[in-house]
Amino acid sequence: MKTKIKELRKLKKMSQEELALAVSTTRQTITSIETGKYIASLPLAYKIAKCFGLSIEEVFDLSEYDE
Amino acid sequence: MQNSIEKFKKELRSRGIICAVLCLLIIAAFILKAFIIKDSLGEIAPFKLGFLTGLGSVIALSLALMSISSFRTLKNEKKLRLAFNAENDxxxxxxxxxxxxxxxxxxxxxxxxxxxxxxxxxxxxxxxxxxxxxxxxxxxxxxxxxxxx
Missing domain, CATH: 1.10.287 (Helix Hairpins)
Structure with a gap:
């Protein structure tokens, strides 16, 4: 799944570790989500989106799930 | 969140204590085997005794390291948060x-x-x-x- 986490993080001058600490996860999980290797659960996606002050749809590209 | 971390702190402390106690028990068993009950171990196959000694040493060492790392994590707030995140990731x-x-x-x-x-x-x-x-x-x-x- 494509995400805008990397861009948003850079915009906020935030490191992966800082984001991981903010959303109570590990740096490795943030890396995996950014590279599309791992799809975050709904609560984690919500926490990440909330951390950037955006909605889940604005952070995660959900177009592939559109019918 | 703060409650969860406090709970994790308690869990980590008890984990460290349990590891230290188990490590000491294994060391006590080794001492017992070496000096007190060495004559009654003749019935156990040598390979089993060797395996038990090796396994016991590795487990004792791992438990000691786990105990040390638990107590070190408790002292460092950032390490504690990272350990909590890793545990609940x-x-x-x-x-x-x-x-x-x-x-x-x-x-x-x-x-x-x-x-x-x-x-x-x-x-x-x-x-x-x-x-x-x-x-x-x-x-x-x-x-x-x-x-x-």
Whole structure:
């Protein structure tokens, strides 16, 4: 799944570790989500989106799930 | 969140104490074996005794390291937060579940205990080797999943 986490993080001058600490996860999980290797659960996606002050749809590209 | 961290702190402290106690018990068993009951160990097959000594040493060392790391983590607030996150991380939990933890560890422990209790040396070796292979496969799966997930 494509995400805008990397861009948003850079915009906020935030490191992966800082984001991981903010959303109570590990740096490795943030890396995996950014590279599309791992799809975050709904609560984690919500926490990440909330951390950037955006909605889940604005952070995660959900177009592939559109019918 | 703060409550969860406080709970985790207590859990980590008790984990550290349990590891230290178990480590001391293993050391006590080694001392007992070496100086007090050394003559009554003649009935145990030499390979079983060797295996037990090796396994005991590795477990004692691991427990000591785990205990030290638990107490060190408790002293450092950032390390504590990272450990808490790692413990509750959903990706790590998924990897652990897919690699068969903790069932694989329990079955391997049971197989090793059965291997030590069984009288036939061949059956004993087979059980211990099977348990080791099972653990190895689990570790390999965990490493592969860590790479691809």
């Amino acid at each position: 959903e990706r790590c939990a998924a990897i652990r579940a897919k690699s068969g933890n903790p069932i694989i560890i329990y079955t391997s422990e049971l197989m090793i205990i059965a291997g030590l209790l069984v009288k036939s040396p061949d059956a004993s070796k087979a059980l211990i080797i099977a348990a080791a292979c099972q653990l190895l496969v689990s570790v390999v799966i965990k490493c592969v999943l860590n790479k691809i997930m």
